[in-house]
Amino acid sequence: MSASSPLGVALLIVSTTAAKDPSTDASGTLLKDVIEQEGGSRWQLVDTKIVPDDVVQIQRQIMLWADMTVPGGINLILTTGGTGFAVADNTPEAVSALLHKQAPGIVHGMLSASLSVTPFAMMSRPVAGVRNKSVIITLPGSPKGAKENLQAVLKTLPHACLQAAGQDSRSLHAGGVKKLEADAGISSSEGSAGHSHSHGGGHGCGHSHSHEHGHGHSHGGGHGHGALVRHTTSSANPMSNDPTLGPSRRNRESPYPMLAVDEALAQIKEHTPAPEVVTTKVNRDLPGAVLAEDVKAKANVPAFRASIVDGYAVVVPKDGNMKGVLPVVSVSHAAPGEAKELKEGEIARITTGAPLPAGATSVIMVEDTILKTMTDDGKEEKEVEILADNVQEGENIREVGSDIQSDALILRQGEQISAVGGEIGLLAAVGVGEVQTYRRPVVGVLSTGDEIVEHDRPGDLRLGEVRDTNRITLMAAARDWGFEVIDLGIAADQSGSLEETLRSALRQVDLVITTGGVSMGELDLLKPTIERSLGGTIHFGRVAMKPGKPTTFATVPVKDNAGARMRKVVFSLPGNPASALVTFHLFVLPALQQMCGATPAGLTEVPVALAHDFALDRRRPEYHRAVVTVGQDGTLLASSTGGQRSSKGEKIQALLMGGVRSE
Structure with a gap:
C-alpha cells in the first residue's frame, strides 16, 4: 500500500433500534460526511453494517473485517454506539477483547476534545487499538459526540493506519515530527491531536524500533504480548533441572522434545x-460406568403370558365364533394372584399386563363386548355379550419371553450405562442385580x-x-x-x-x-x-x-x-x-x-463451517475457543471468541467445548 492510496474504512453502527429500523440511525450518515469531507482524499468508505447491542454480533462483524487476508483490507474500523453506562452498552468490552494492541493516546485525544465541550464527556468509555492490520476506534452513539470524537483524531489516523498496515517506520518518519504534522494538516498547537510531546523521538519511530530491534518482538500483525523469539537451536538434555544446583546451573532450555x-x-x-474391573450394584449410581463384560438376561420378559389390553380372557372354540352371552367367572388384575382355570364357554375380566388365567387362549378387547347383567349387589359383572367372530388363539396376548428371552445378550462389553437410555431399567427387568464394570x-x-x-x-x-x-x-x-x-x-x-x-x-x-x-x-x-x-x-x-x-x-x-x-x-x-x-x-x-474403559476416548469432533477467516499460527496447531451456532440450512458455524492468548483467562466459557482446531 502506498502512502497516497485511499485507506479503507468500515463503519459499524451498534444499535438494537437501528438494527430493526435503519432509518432511525443518524450517526452513520454524519460520520460518512466527516470521512468524505474532512478526510481529504485519504479515505474510502468500503462497508457499513448495523448490529444490535450484542457482544457476539459486534465481535463477529469486527473480526470479519479485521481478519480479512485480501490485499489492502480494512485499514480503519469505526463503531458508533454502546459506549455509555447503560445496561446494554457493551461495545467497549466487546472490542477490547479483540485488540492485539491498545491505543490509549487516541482515546485521550477523543476524551480531551469532548471534555472541552461538556463535562459529561467523562461518561463516555471509548476504546481504541489495533487488531491484525486494522485500527479500531469506538465512537459514542450520539451524532454530535461521534462527530466531535472522530474530528479530534481523524487527521492523525492515516499515519496510524499505515504503521498498522506494516509500512516501514523509518520511511514514514523521515523528516521528523514537523513533516508529519504538515502532511496531516495539523500543527503542534492542536492539542486534541495529541502531538504536544515528541512524536518522532519517543512515541513513533523510537517506540517502533525499540520493539523491532531492541527486544526482538517484531511479528507482523502481532499480538500485544509479542511472539517468543529464540536465537539458538534446541539440544537434547537428559533430565529436568536439578533444583539443588541453583539457577546458575539449571538448563537454559527445555530438555524435552x-x-x-x-x-x-x-x-x-x-x-x-x-482399566480395573470391579463389581457394581445396579442402582442409581451406575450411570456413567462402562461394562467390563457382556450381560445376559437372567429371566424371561415377560415372565408369564400377559394381556396387552383391558378386556376378557377366553377359551377360543375350534370354529373361532365367540358371539354370545357368557358368564364372567373371575377377575385377573396385574397384581400378583391366581385365577381359577378357565373353561370353554366361560370368560374372565382381565386388565392390561395381568397374567392370563390357566386354560385361556385369547383376550377379547372390552370394546368388542356389551355388559348384559350385574351381580345382585351391583358391584360386579355377571354376564357379558361377546361380539367377536373368527377369533384366533393368541390374540392380544404377550407370550413368555416375547420381549426378552432368558440368557439372551442384552448389553455388550464396552457399553456405557446412561441415565436416559433405559439400560438400568433393562438390567432390573431381567433380574440382573450387579454387573462387572471398569472402575x-x-x-x-x-x-x-x-x-x-x-x-x-x-x-x-x-x-x-x-x-x-x-x-x-x-x-x-x-x-x-x-x-x-x-x-x-x-x-x-x-x-x-x-x-x-x-x-x-x-x-x-x-x-x-x-x-x-x-x-x-x-x-x-x-x-x-x-x-x-x-x-x-x-x-x-x-x-x-x-x-x-x-x-x-x-x-x-x-x-x-x-x-x-x-x-x-x-x-x-x-x-x-x-x-x-x-x-x-x-x-x-x-x-x-x-x-474407565470408555471408547472412543476424547471429545467428539464434528465438522463446522468457519464464519470468518481465522488468523492462525502457521508453526503450531491452534485451538480456538469458539461460538458454534446453527445456520438456517442446519450447518454448524464457528466464530472465534477473539484473542486466543493463553493468558486470556477471561475468555474461558462453556463455548470452549465447541473449540475449533485449525492447522
Whole structure:
C-alpha cells in the first residue's frame, strides 16, 4: 500500500433500534460526511453494517473485517454506539477483547476534545487499538459526540493506519515530527491531536524500533504480548533441572522434545494404565460406568403370558365364533394372584399386563363386548355379550419371553450405562442385580506456587499474589464428566513440600492434575520432583500447540494395598487458565476415559463451517475457543471468541467445548 492510496474504512453502527429500523440511525450518515469531507482524499468508505447491542454480533462483524487476508483490507474500523453506562452498552468490552494492541493516546485525544465541550464527556468509555492490520476506534452513539470524537483524531489516523498496515517506520518518519504534522494538516498547537510531546523521538519511530530491534518482538500483525523469539537451536538434555544446583546451573532450555499433538495423544494412550474391573450394584449410581463384560438376561420378559389390553380372557372354540352371552367367572388384575382355570364357554375380566388365567387362549378387547347383567349387589359383572367372530388363539396376548428371552445378550462389553437410555431399567427387568464394570478413576487436582492464594480468601490481593482459579475450574470439569474428584489444595514452591504433597496425593487418587510450575523458571519444580524424587517417567514435557505448549504427562510407580507394583498418572498443565482448560479436555480427558474403559476416548469432533477467516499460527496447531451456532440450512458455524492468548483467562466459557482446531 502506498502512502497516497485511499485507506479503507468500515463503519459499524451498534444499535438494537437501528438494527430493526435503519432509518432511525443518524450517526452513520454524519460520520460518512466527516470521512468524505474532512478526510481529504485519504479515505474510502468500503462497508457499513448495523448490529444490535450484542457482544457476539459486534465481535463477529469486527473480526470479519479485521481478519480479512485480501490485499489492502480494512485499514480503519469505526463503531458508533454502546459506549455509555447503560445496561446494554457493551461495545467497549466487546472490542477490547479483540485488540492485539491498545491505543490509549487516541482515546485521550477523543476524551480531551469532548471534555472541552461538556463535562459529561467523562461518561463516555471509548476504546481504541489495533487488531491484525486494522485500527479500531469506538465512537459514542450520539451524532454530535461521534462527530466531535472522530474530528479530534481523524487527521492523525492515516499515519496510524499505515504503521498498522506494516509500512516501514523509518520511511514514514523521515523528516521528523514537523513533516508529519504538515502532511496531516495539523500543527503542534492542536492539542486534541495529541502531538504536544515528541512524536518522532519517543512515541513513533523510537517506540517502533525499540520493539523491532531492541527486544526482538517484531511479528507482523502481532499480538500485544509479542511472539517468543529464540536465537539458538534446541539440544537434547537428559533430565529436568536439578533444583539443588541453583539457577546458575539449571538448563537454559527445555530438555524435552516438542511433540506433535497426535504424538502426545499416542504417548498418553500407550502409558495410561489399563482399566480395573470391579463389581457394581445396579442402582442409581451406575450411570456413567462402562461394562467390563457382556450381560445376559437372567429371566424371561415377560415372565408369564400377559394381556396387552383391558378386556376378557377366553377359551377360543375350534370354529373361532365367540358371539354370545357368557358368564364372567373371575377377575385377573396385574397384581400378583391366581385365577381359577378357565373353561370353554366361560370368560374372565382381565386388565392390561395381568397374567392370563390357566386354560385361556385369547383376550377379547372390552370394546368388542356389551355388559348384559350385574351381580345382585351391583358391584360386579355377571354376564357379558361377546361380539367377536373368527377369533384366533393368541390374540392380544404377550407370550413368555416375547420381549426378552432368558440368557439372551442384552448389553455388550464396552457399553456405557446412561441415565436416559433405559439400560438400568433393562438390567432390573431381567433380574440382573450387579454387573462387572471398569472402575472410574479418582482425580486429584493440585495448584502449585507461592503466589497462588485461595480464590475466596477475603481482602485484596497483595503484590504478586494470584487467585487460584484453575483448581476449582478443573475440579468442576472433571466432576461434570462423571469422575470423583479430591481437592489437593495448593503446594508451595519448595521441592520437599511438593514431594510430600504428591506422595500423599498418589496414595488417594489414580490421576493427579497440577497446574503451574512446568516452564523453565528456577521455581518450576514439578518435573524435577516427578523425575528425581518420585522416580517417575516424564513421557512428554512440551507439545507443539497453542495454547498449552508446556503440558507435561508423566507416570509414577507406586505399590497398591497388596504390595503389587502399579503406575499412576500425573498431568502437569500450564498455569494460564485458558491453557489449563484446553489441555484438560485435549489430553487429560482421554486418559480418564481410557482408565474407565470408555471408547472412543476424547471429545467428539464434528465438522463446522468457519464464519470468518481465522488468523492462525502457521508453526503450531491452534485451538480456538469458539461460538458454534446453527445456520438456517442446519450447518454448524464457528466464530472465534477473539484473542486466543493463553493468558486470556477471561475468555474461558462453556463455548470452549465447541473449540475449533485449525492447522
